[in-house]
Amino acid sequence: MKMFYLIPLLFLSACSTTPKLTLRPQQPPATNADGIRYPEVFHTYHVGRYADPNDDLIMHEQHVVYRVEENTRWNLHPGPVDDNLPALPSRDAAFAPAPVNDAILAEVNSQRLATAQIMMQARTLSAALAQFQTALQQTKTNIQETLILRASVNEMKQRLDALESAPGQLPPPPISTTNEPPDPLSP
16 A cells, blocks of 8 residues: 555656756758848757646647747848859949040040030130120220210200300309309309
């Protein structure tokens, strides 16, 4: 009878052991044949028997768990150079040497010549514009002086006509709105 008491003790000791987690290392991520994207990385975990931490009434048997460690992603490293593809420009075009061939050199030289001619014509045009501005200002001044001279000539004609029409009478002195003394030399 004593043997029967030992059997339940064996079962109790077997349930108190903690499950052991065994990890097997996987290969590092390898690129696919094209080298464009990295494949997803997953690990396999072998889990022994264990009691469910959320419910003590549930026990899990030994099984395998697969976990995705890293999703697929783009491979952004520069790949091998393909001779069939055109050469890619460098990241900063300012530091890249200019491509040189006869057609490009001829075009650059013709552009330089055209630029020089345009700049010379622009200087000539700006000089002609400055001369035109000076002549226009002079013309405006001449027109103003001409108008003043015409007004004085018309006034003299009126005075002369008045003197000729009345030889014995003196024309009335012009009315002045200021209190200036009359000019002694005026007629």
